[in-house]
Amino acid sequence: MSKTSPDSTESTPRFTVGDLFKRLRTGNSGLIPILVGLAALVAYFDIRSHVFLSAANVTNLFIQATVFILLGMAEIWLLLLGEIDLSIGFVAGIGASTAVILVDNKYHWPVLVVLPLALAVTTLIGILHGTLVIRLRLPSFVVTLAGQLGWAGVLIFLIDHQGTGGVVSLHEKVLADLVNGNLTPMWTWIVSVGAVLLAAIFMIRGQAKRRAAGLESTPMAIVALKIGSLVIAALVLVLIFNTDRATFIVLHGMPFAIPIDIFILLAGSFILNKTKAGRYIYAIGGNSEAVRRAGVNVNRYRLLAFALAGFTAGIAGLLYASRLGGISDGIDGGTLVLYAVAAAVIGGTSLFGGRGKMIHAVIGGVIIATIYNGMALIGMSAATQYIATALVLLAAVTIDSVARRGNGTTR
Amino acid sequence: MTTTPESANSQTGNGSGVAPSKKSEHLLSLRGIAKHFGAVQALKHVDLDIPAGKVTALIGDNGAGKSTLIKTISGIWAPTAGDVFWNGEQVKVHTPGDASSLGISTVYQDLALCDNLDIVQNMYLGHEETRGITLDEIAMELNTKKVLKELSVSTVKSVRQLVGSLSGGQRQAVAVARAVMRDTQLVIMDEPTAALGVSQTHQVLELIKNLSDRGIAVIVISHNLTDVFKVADRLAVMHLGTLVSSGDISQYDTTSAVELITTGESKGAPSSLASSR
Numbered sequence: 001m002s003k004t005s006p007d008s009t010e011s012t013p014r015f016t017v018g019d020l021f022k023r024l025r026t027g028n029s030g031l032i033p034i035l036v037g038l039a040a041l042v043a044y045f046d047i048r049s050h051v052f053l054s055a056a057n058v059t060n061l062f063i064q065a066t067v068f069i070l071l072g073m074a075e076i077w078l079l080l081l082g083e084i085d086l087s088i089g090f091v092a093g094i095g096a097s098t099a100v101i102l103v104d105n106k107y108h109w110p111v112l113v114v115l116p117l118a119l120a121v122t123t124l125i126g127i128l129h130g131t132l133v134i135r136l137r138l139p140s141f142v143v144t145l146a147g148q149l150g151w152a153g154v155l156i157f158l159i160d161h162q163g164t165g166g167v168v169s170l171h172e173k174v175l176a177d178l179v180n181g182n183l184t185p186m187w188t189w190i191v192s193v194g195a196v197l198l199a200a201i202f203m204i205r206g207q208a209k210r211r212a213a214g215l216e217s218t219p220m221a222i223v224a225l226k227i228g229s230l231v232i233a234a235l236v237l238v239l240i241f242n243t244d245r246a247t248f249i250v251l252h253g254m255p256f257a258i259p260i261d262i263f264i265l266l267a268g269s270f271i272l273n274k275t276k277a278g279r280y281i282y283a284i285g286g287n288s289e290a291v292r293r294a295g296v297n298v299n300r301y302r303l304l305a306f307a308l309a310g311f312t313a314g315i316a317g318l319l320y321a322s323r324l325g326g327i328s329d330g331i332d333g334g335t336l337v338l339y340a341v342a343a344a345v346i347g348g349t350s351l352f353g354g355r356g357k358m359i360h361a362v363i364g365g366v367i368i369a370t371i372y373n374g375m376a377l378i379g380m381s382a383a384t385q386y387i388a389t390a391l392v393l394l395a396a397v398t399i400d401s402v403a404r405r406g407n408g409t410t411r
Numbered sequence: 412m413t414t415t416p417e418s419a420n421s422q423t424g425n426g427s428g429v430a431p432s433k434k435s436e437h438l439l440s441l442r443g444i445a446k447h448f449g450a451v452q453a454l455k456h457v458d459l460d461i462p463a464g465k466v467t468a469l470i471g472d473n474g475a476g477k478s479t480l481i482k483t484i485s486g487i488w489a490p491t492a493g494d495v496f497w498n499g500e501q502v503k504v505h506t507p508g509d510a511s512s513l514g515i516s517t518v519y520q521d522l523a524l525c526d527n528l529d530i531v532q533n534m535y536l537g538h539e540e541t542r543g544i545t546l547d548e549i550a551m552e553l554n555t556k557k558v559l560k561e562l563s564v565s566t567v568k569s570v571r572q573l574v575g576s577l578s579g580g581q582r583q584a585v586a587v588a589r590a591v592m593r594d595t596q597l598v599i600m601d602e603p604t605a606a607l608g609v610s611q612t613h614q615v616l617e618l619i620k621n622l623s624d625r626g627i628a629v630i631v632i633s634h635n636l637t638d639v640f641k642v643a644d645r646l647a648v649m650h651l652g653t654l655v656s657s658g659d660i661s662q663y664d665t666t667s668a669v670e671l672i673t674t675g676e677s678k679g680a681p682s683s684l685a686s687s688r
Contacts, residue, residue: 213549216569274545279528283536286525293523294537295508354527 033399034348034363038370045374052377056245059255063179063323065369066257067092070316071336072343072361073268077309079344080272080285081302082353083140085129085309087147088340089333092317093155095122097327099318103172105162111174119314125151126310130303152333159329169326178260178322182253185242191259192234200227257319261362264315268358271308281305285353342389343368346396367392437499438463438597438628439484439515444493446479453479455652457493461597464626466619468639468660471649472672477632480649481599484630485517486510516590517599522582526575530567531555533574534589558588562621566614580611587618597628604638616642636665650675657681 045052071088078085085091099118102109109117129147133140162168170176183191203223210217241254272278280301283291292298321327345351346367347360368389375385439461446454454476461467471477483490489505496502497513504510510517524533531548534555540547555570564584567577574585583603590598600619604612619642622629633639639646640660647657648671656671658681663671670677 209549213553215549215552276539276541276546279532279536279539279546283525283528283532286527287523290523290525291536293507293519295511296537354525 031348031359031363034346034367034396038363038367041367041370041374045370045377049374049377052374054245055240055243057373057377058240059245061369061373062366063255063257064373065365066179066261067316067320067323067336067365068339068343068368069261069362069365070264070312070319071340072347072365073264073358074309074312074316075337075340076268076344076349076356076358076361077281077305077312078140079341079349079351080281080353080356081305082285082288083133083302083305084144084341084351085126085140085147085306085313086144086337087129087151087333088144088309088313089331089336090148090151090155091122091125091310091333092313092320092336093327093331093333094125094151094158095119095314095317096321096331097155097158097168099175100168100170100321100327101158101162103175104170105164105168111172115175115318118318119311122314122317123307123311126306126308126313127303129310130306133306134299134302148334148337155331155333156329159327166330167326167328170321170324175318175322176325177256179255179257179319180322180325181256182241182251183256183259185253188238188241188254191254192238195262196227196230196234199230203227257323260315260319264312265358265362268308268312272358277301277304282354285355339368339389342393342396346392348396351397364396436462438497440496440499441484442494442496444480444483444490444495446483446488447491453652454483454490457649457652457654459647459654459657461628461630462645463596463628464623465644466623466629466631466642467645467647468643469630469632469647469649470634470636470639470668470672474651475649475672476652477649478601479652481517481601481630481632484510485515485599511593514594514596515599516593516595516597518583518586518590518601518603520601520605522586524574524582524586527573529573530559530570530577530585533585534558534592536589538593554592555588558592559584561625562588562591562618564588564618578611579607580614583607583611583615584618587615587622591622591625591627595627597630598622599630599632601632602634603631604633604635612638636668639668640665648672 042053051057071092074088074092075085095118098121099114101107102117103111103114125147129140129143132138132143159168160166182188203226207217207220207223237258238254241258242252244250244252272281280291280296280298281304283296284298284301288298320331340361341351343361343364344356345364347357347362347364349356349360349364371388371392372385375388380388437460439459441457441459444454444457444459445452457476457480459480469477469480482488484495484504486504486507486509489503494501495504502509502513504513504515507517525536528536531552535551540550552570559565559567559570562584564581567581567584574582577585587598587600587603603615603619607615616638619629619631623644631639631643643660645658646660646663646668648655648668650671653675655675656677662681667677
């Protein structure tokens with residue numbers, strides 16, 4: 001329990017290389033260890049399979065990751081509160097089937113009506129779960145466990161009711177293109193450069209404001225380093241996406257799913273980091289009684305998090321239906337929810353509330369997709385895939401718990 | 412009122428139930444406060460004056476009614492009977508909101524901090540400053556630094572440290588700083604030093620003195636008489652739901668204080684509602 005020597009508030013602490021190592025040890029390193037782990041996985045699969053790092057497969061991997069990423073983000077809203085939603089896979093399924101049935105099948109509603117409607121349905125389901133948890137003071141674990149069974153039943157009812165043999169296929173172009181469509185290579189460049197530029201401006205401006213106010217700020221060198229790695233990552237991805245990945249036709253450009261992921265990531269991070277609602281969601285996960293005594297309507301923000309989880313799950317459902325080219329009554333929502341929680345936790349979000357970020361679902365989702373995709377490529381059985389994912393999840397939780405202990409004493 | 416000796420300033424009336432004089436120098440006056448929980452009478456009849464800018468130590472054995480009394484003052488519940496006067500005016504304190512709008516802040520024993528948030532975020536919890544819909548982090552951080560500096564809290568390394576990584580004394584300091592940040596005139600502290608080591612207790616006692624130097628009245632509940640005699644200007648002793656004695660700290664010593672705590676009476680000790688200076 002040795003305390004680092006208490007300095008005066010006046011002395012402005014500067015971040016040094018030594019600090020960086022301390023941060024690594026205490027779990028405040030951010031994403032670096034997880035990214036190192038991802039790099040190791042990628043290196044392994046690259047050695048084992050020549051196809052793994054091909055443009056076609058990497059693009060495919062990102063599309064596979066999309067559903068894990070979005071469901072992971074949905075789950076993070078609740079994990080931050082210290083709650084969980086076990087039904088999120090089937091909630092996504094309900095959103096997907098609502099959209100597919102109404103937009104296609106015998107109804108042919110306009111897609112611009114159907115997509116918001118499907119999202120409204122899943123948001124309402126989230127609100128329903130939240131209301132049961134808040135008003136009846138039921139544990140979210142149990143409410144959403146019931147939800148997992150209940151919504152699976154509703155899903156089967158909806159789809160079987162169409163009389164199309166347990167599968168409703170999707171022909172509507174916009175919805176199908178959510179995942180299968182691509183930006184042109186030109187737009188891929190524009191979107192990527194634009195995103196990196198925006199990020200760079202926000203980072204530099206944020207630090208400049210702090211400096212102007214006389215507050216300690218991250219040195220420019222580190223900001224430059226962050227922006228530099230962002231530029232490199234974006235460049236690599238653009239080059240991959242813009243490579244022609246088909247044999248007989250020309251197929252290139254960034255899949256639409258990627259900008260959708262990025263948009264949801266930015267919107268979610270904005271709410272969590274920049275608004276009162278986000279602040280209260282973290283605070284409730286830390287000590288909800290303290291938030292209540294501070295005069296905050298705790299239940300309003302808990303309900304908001306449930307609604308946002310439902311909404312995000314709805315988007316995941318739409319992309320899932322788009323990728324599958326329809327929806328079947330056999331979708332495995334139970335496994336999806338496990339991948340969602342795993343994505344969040346592998347990325348670094350705590351299962352016990354109060355700690356996590358939207359970006360965690362992105363990293364975790366990509367890691368799960370990498371395992372899923374790479375193992376299939378090198379011909380490992382489903383059994384091995386499950387076991388490997390389980391081991392990664394266990395490792396992530398262990399690192400998390402060790403880091404938390406380190407965090408309590410130093411820093 | 413059975414064990415309460417006749418009030419010393421009874422010429423102003425019959426002791427209890429009478430409003431304090433209009434030009435009262437008392438910040439807070441309680442008259443005949445009672446609180447029942449069903450058949451249980453937690454507070455029988457409490458008359459207490461809290462002068463501005465002074466540290467009043469509230470002592471008493473477990474179950475004497477100290478916590479019930481401060482929860483009544485801080486609006487956790489309304490009293491069953493009795494009147495509350497704030498700067499001589501009769502007021503109703505029925506919700507925590509009533510108390511905080513008067514300028515009463517309470518630091519509970521558990522401190523009500525979020526370990527996963529940093530110092531700035533905890534200081535502003537529930538009262539965040541915003542620009543449009545976004546949080547104004549810079550303004551909050553600057554003001555947090557200012558408040559901590561004014562309170563001479565100099566042991567925290569960075570105001571962006573997570574509260575979970577602070578020592579007990581530092582956590583207490585953050586909770587107190589939060590309590591006084593918004594125009595507070597009375598801070599109530601429940602056992603602020605109960606879980607602290609020697610040097611951290613010292614820090615917290617310094618902090619309490621600092622508050623009263625700045626003109627803020629403080630009510631401290633404590634079981635530690637050494638601390639009480641170090642920091643308090645006035646003493647109020649409770650026994651079985653009544654206030655048995657109150658007065659200037661110089662009128663007491665450890666022996667009489669212990670006697671009052673255990674038996675409710677002591678020869679030579681001031682009675683309840685003795686002259687406040």
